[in-house]
Amino acid sequence: MLPPILANLRIPVIGSPMFIVSGPELVIAQCKAGIVGSFPALNAREKDGEPPLLEAWLTRISEELDRHNQANPDRPAAPFAVNQIVHRSNARLERDIEICHRHKVPIWITSLGARPEVNAAAHDCGGIVLHDIINNVFAKKAIDKGADGLIAVAAGAGGHAGPQSPFALIQEIRDWFDGPLLLSGAISTGRAVLAAQVMGADLAYIGSPFIATNEANAQPEYKRMIVESGAMDIVTSSLFTGVSGNYLAPSIRNAGLDPDNLEKADPSSMDFHGAKPKAWSQIWGCGQGIGAVHEIAPAQALIDRLADEYAQAKQAVAAL
Ligand SMILES: Cc1cc2nc3c(=O)[nH]c(=O)nc-3n(C[C@H](O)[C@H](O)[C@H](O)COP(=O)(O)O)c2cc1C
Numbered sequence: 001m002l003p004p005i006l007a008n009l010r011i012p013v014i015g016s017p018m019f020i021v022s023g024p025e026l027v028i029a030q031c032k033a034g035i036v037g038s039f040p041a042l043n044a045r046e047k048d049g050e051p052p053l054l055e056a057w058l059t060r061i062s063e064e065l066d067r068h069n070q071a072n073p074d075r076p077a078a079p080f081a082v083n084q085i086v087h088r089s090n091a092r093l094e095r096d097i098e099i100c101h102r103h104k105v106p107i108w109i110t111s112l113g114a115r116p117e118v119n120a121a122a123h124d125c126g127g128i129v130l131h132d133i134i135n136n137v138f139a140k141k142a143i144d145k146g147a148d149g150l151i152a153v154a155a156g157a158g159g160h161a162g163p164q165s166p167f168a169l170i171q172e173i174r175d176w177f178d179g180p181l182l183l184s185g186a187i188s189t190g191r192a193v194l195a196a197q198v199m200g201a202d203l204a205y206i207g208s209p210f211i212a213t214n215e216a217n218a219q220p221e222y223k224r225m226i227v228e229s230g231a232m233d234i235v236t237s238s239l240f241t242g243v244s245g246n247y248l249a250p251s252i253r254n255a256g257l258d259p260d261n262l263e264k265a266d267p268s269s270m271d272f273h274g275a276k277p278k279a280w281s282q283i284w285g286c287g288q289g290i291g292a293v294h295e296i297a298p299a300q301a302l303i304d305r306l307a308d309e310y311a312q313a314k315q316a317v318a319a320l
Contacts, residue, residue: 002180005106012193012202013036013303015207017038018207018211022039025215028061036079041054041083041096082100087113119148130147150177153205157246158208166183189309190312207287222284227294227295229248238265239265
């Protein structure tokens with residue numbers, strides 16, 4: 001059974017958090033269009049001496065969604081989620097947890113480390129925790145430490161993808177876990193959302209297609225590159241953050257490197273969003289599913305397309 005907060009979405013989709021790319025504009029548009037919108041807490045970066053920007057973003061998102069709900073009681077907004085990078089390179093974690101707890105963030109997405117105290121803070125304010133993992137061992141650890149649900153990040157996902165086939169990953173997790181399970185990686189059509197459910201997931205977790213939306217905080221060239229590229233243009237490399245991730249080959253070429261001959265990184269230099277911002281601002285993260293993205297459009301238009309395709313796919317499958 002899905003927790004009520006995930007059970008009544010227009011379509012079973014979470015717009016995944018993306019470093020630099022996801023901010024309040026995108027999250028608000030996603031939630032108003034009926035899917036969960038999310039952003040990494042680390043995207044809210046104030047200048048030295050200024051009050052925490054995360055505080056202002058959470059206030060803005062809650063107020064705008066409240067206003068939407070009052071004006072549209074027949075189609076209320078979906079809830080939003082905040083992503084916490086639970087890794088030693090995140091010096092802000094404690095502060096950000098306190099802010100999210102105070103703002104009663106309804107859905108917490110944790111990445112790169114499962115910590116009971118983060119889960120406890122989320123539960124204490126009435127929230128649920130979804131933890132992202134790339135294999136079954138990490139999945140078990142996350143549930144042992146108190147996460148409520150899992151995000152299975154399979155091969156082909158944007159950002160720090162896993163190496164495993166979605167079929168293998170979902171099958172191993174569903175063998176022992178009947179709680180909320182999301183599938184991440186190269187899902188870009190309504191048909192693929194339904195396929196994730198058929199495979200055993202409850203919801204799809206979609207990132208890269210949202211880079212090519214008006215509300216995404218991405219350079220116009222990045223958005224155009226998403227529209228113009230396909231799976232063949234995605235390169236897997238550990239060079240940029242110390243951990244394997246998927247990137248757009250043309251952006252690697254534009255930075256003066258050869259995407260076909262990249263060195264391997266030293267994992268001890270792992271520092272996700274701190275020392276090497278160029279990994280995300282010049283070398284552009286992206287998953288393999290973008291062949292389905294043909295235009296830069298408002299997030300609402302992308303979600304409407306997914307919803308139409310999802311309904312058609314259900315009919316087609318029922319007729320089989
Ligand atoms: C540019 C980019 C940045 C990302 N940054 C984060 C992040 O900060 N935290 C996180 O948990 N996942 C991050 N991800 C991974 C996504 O949340 C998600 O797993 C992935 O985008 C899903 O695969 P897809 O892009 O093929 O849809 C990022 C992905 C991309 C493409």
